[in-house]
Amino acid sequence: MNQQLFKSAYKIWTGAGATAQLKHEVARLQMNNPLIVSDAIIKQIGLLDEVCASLDEASFGTFLDVEPEPAFSVIEACKKVFLAGGHDGFIAIGGGSAIDTAKAASVYASYEGSLHDFVGTDLVPQKGAPLIAIPTTAGTGSEVTNIAILSDKDAQLKKGIASDYLLPDVAIVAPEMTRTAPQHVTAASGIDAMVHGIEAYLSVNASPITDALALQSITMIARSLPKAYSNSHQLAAREEMATASLMAGMAFGNAGVGAVHALAYPLGGRFQMAHGVSNALLLPFVMEVNKPACLERLKDIADALGEQTSGLSLNEAADRAIMGMTRLCAQVKIPASLKEFDIKESDLKEMTEDASKIERLLKNNPRQLTKAEIYEIYQAAYVGRAQQ
Ligand SMILES: [Fe+2]
Secondary structure, eight states: OOOOOOOOEEEEEEEETGGGGGHHHHHHOSSSSEEEEEEEHHHOOOTTHHHHHTTTTOOOEEEEESSOOBBBHHHHHHHHHHHHHHHHOEEEEEEEHHHHHHEEEEEETTSSOOOOGGESSSSOOOOOOOOEEEEESSSSOOOOOOOEEETHHHHHEEEEEEEESSOSSSEEOOOGGGSOOOHHHHHHHHHHHHHHHHHHHHHOOOHHHHHHHHHHHHHHHHHHHHHHHHHHOOOOHHHHHHHHHHHHHHHHHHHHHOOHHHHHHHHHHHHOOOOOHHHHHHHHHHHHHHGOOHHHHHHHHHHHHEEEEOOHHHHHHHHHHHHHHHHHHHTTTTTTTTGSSSSOOOGHHHHHHHHHTTTHTTTTTOOOOOOOHHHHHHHHHHOOOOOO
């Protein structure tokens, strides 16, 4: 076996009430004046105050201007607040956007050049101030990955900064923090987590460690997402989703994600489509194109999803994985086609050009896709999956 590196957040707390650990971690990391990075909604629904109450008398500041798919200007603004307030650490409370904002701002705060210098892989020169991540959605896995995804509004593209210096020092994954997520967010972020598990399992960089995390996360999400979706107070389902999302994050943070995420980028960048929704729309068609390269692994995914595969040929069993995901997406009311959004068929060509440039992800895919194949996937997603 080739040498492989596994990396994650340095410490991970999980379980109901885990936010009680925050004050201890703040003290351990010698944060005397942390900056809390979040958004106005998290403040409005009371999650921020709930977490801050545990900080006792520690002084802290807040940056609440996080926006979905944060623009580069948001990181600039966060850096300014961090420096002006003499802060010495970050506590991110929110979905992937808040955590990505804090991750990028932590390394950017001590850098004098342009934030664009960091776009790509391993271009960040040094670690920044310590960072504690507390997710409020079960989906992105950002609390344990070394990636921050930002929006380049000028280029209408999402851009990734990948560096081990972005790995949070502590992740605190407490299910009660996700109880206020609206139903459509629970659905989209839950499917995003599922796609992380599936793409990590199908990645050319998969390892026994990432395989175990990926398959287990797929099983847990298939079991608990419909329950968490239909009743946000089902804390057991929320807890399983929060832990599964974390595990899928650990899997893809090391094995990488592939063509689903690469093709989803232009949908987020050009059409501001929610990340989980764009992934869900593309997933069955990418799985179909990938199928010849990963029949056995797709059968494993079908089994992990709880599909019945005994007595089936390998090909039929692989199809069950695609069918199972199509059914799950319909169950949590994810739209069925790109047509339902403000996208024209004539946009697909440009989207194909944009997606084909996302080498960082496409190289992880079990099949190397041609531009023609990428275009065909978009066309199929435009028409949409059959409703089951
Ligand atoms: Fe994702």
